[in-house]
Amino acid sequence: MIVDVVLGSERRARRRFQRDALARACYDERGVFLEGRRAELDLLRAMGGVEPSLGRLYEGHFNAALLVALFGNEEQRRRAHRDATAAELFAVWNTQDQDPVRIEPRRSGYVLSGAKTWASGADSVTRALITARRRDGGVQMCLVPLDRCSATVDDSTWRPHGMADSNSFRVAFDEIELVEDDLIGAPDDYERNPWFGGGALRFVAVHAGIVDRLMRETLTYLVQQGRSEDPYQRARAGELRVAAQSARNWLRTGEDAWNAFDAAPTERNAATVVDAVDMARVAVERAALDSIELAVRSVGAHGLVEPLPFSKLICDLQMYLRQPAPDAALARVGTAGFLHVNASRSAVIADSTGSSR
Numbered sequence: 001m002i003v004d005v006v007l008g009s010e011r012r013a014r015r016r017f018q019r020d021a022l023a024r025a026c027y028d029e030r031g032v033f034l035e036g037r038r039a040e041l042d043l044l045r046a047m048g049g050v051e052p053s054l055g056r057l058y059e060g061h062f063n064a065a066l067l068v069a070l071f072g073n074e075e076q077r078r079r080a081h082r083d084a085t086a087a088e089l090f091a092v093w094n095t096q097d098q099d100p101v102r103i104e105p106r107r108s109g110y111v112l113s114g115a116k117t118w119a120s121g122a123d124s125v126t127r128a129l130i131t132a133r134r135r136d137g138g139v140q141m142c143l144v145p146l147d148r149c150s151a152t153v154d155d156s157t158w159r160p161h162g163m164a165d166s167n168s169f170r171v172a173f174d175e176i177e178l179v180e181d182d183l184i185g186a187p188d189d190y191e192r193n194p195w196f197g198g199g200a201l202r203f204v205a206v207h208a209g210i211v212d213r214l215m216r217e218t219l220t221y222l223v224q225q226g227r228s229e230d231p232y233q234r235a236r237a238g239e240l241r242v243a244a245q246s247a248r249n250w251l252r253t254g255e256d257a258w259n260a261f262d263a264a265p266t267e268r269n270a271a272t273v274v275d276a277v278d279m280a281r282v283a284v285e286r287a288a289l290d291s292i293e294l295a296v297r298s299v300g301a302h303g304l305v306e307p308l309p310f311s312k313l314i315c316d317l318q319m320y321l322r323q324p325a326p327d328a329a330l331a332r333v334g335t336a337g338f339l340h341v342n343a344s345r346s347a348v349i350a351d352s353t354g355s356s357r
């Protein structure tokens, strides 16, 4: 079924977010969450624990607010802040369809054509930050007011393994007219580090929230079933707790790296952010996959029948864990390790040469 996008008021009626939750997406022009990094990550983690798809939408809303704060001009920042306060839902739609989104200059402005896939919240977002390919190959961010222009939402192929409620549909833009004011930042700002690579910490936070919920639901179920005294179940409960705590600890490692960068935005601190967040991604993915196995063994087939929460939680987590370029993140972690070893060897050699003089 192809659904033509309807006006924002109707979408707003379907939205399950609390108004104040959306209004909290406030960043300064350095990209720092106004309530602090800890609060940002805690909010995302909590939202993941409530409902994974809501966590995904919230994560996109935060990312868009951050990108406008970081790369937008003063007027764009002011407007985005006002819109978020008025409970407009933002998103970042970067993943290209086979017919990728491109932007062409026109005499009076620009024209946007092509389609995005995996556009989370396609039925409810009113402010979509979309990346568009320019003629010269650069990537331009555009903030598209979906309640004021017509895009086509296609949910016909949306039958996912999990995260069905994220409504990550295909959205097509057929010659949408934009003005200069709808363009955010300069070409290729979207992929600037540490915000691009280090931004993965937001989805890691939501994943950590889902892992925590899976642990709590499993332990509660075992108590309800009178199975908490069994030594095997106790051992798995212990491992589940360790996995959930590891995920939280890795979030703190990422947070510390961001705090160091916020205090001193040097190239070295930027590289540390990307490295720490890459490691957090890898470690939290491992903790999540282990938790899924432990939970399934603990609750058994009986536990995987709805309305018990396990089947949906596990499918959602398995699906949401599939984020861009996981192999590349792990390879970067390995490469950084070799760079550190080589740097320390050079330092030792320089030291010994210096001291022998």
Ligand SMILES: Cc1cc2nc3c(=O)[nH]c(=O)nc-3n(C[C@H](O)[C@H](O)[C@H](O)COP(=O)(O)OP(=O)(O)OC[C@H]3O[C@@H](n4cnc5c(N)ncnc54)[C@H](O)[C@@H]3O)c2cc1C
Pocket (backbone or CB within 6 Å): 056, 060, 091, 092, 093, 094, 095, 117, 118, 119, 120, 121, 163, 166, 168, 319, 320, 321, 322, 323, 324, 325, 326, 327, 328
């Ligand atoms: C629930 C959900 C919501 C989403 N919402 C949004 C959204 O709102 N906006 C948005 O922009 N995107 C969204 N996405 C898309 C997301 O950002 C990723 O692009 C997508 O999940 C990656 O899909 P994939 O695992 O099939 O990737 P792939 O890139 O196909 O990766 C699959 C595997 O292949 C490896 N691989 C990758 N590239 C290569 C290569 N060149 N050669 C060999 N191996 C390779 C990867 O490391 C991985 O192991 C969403 C995804 C999910 C699951």
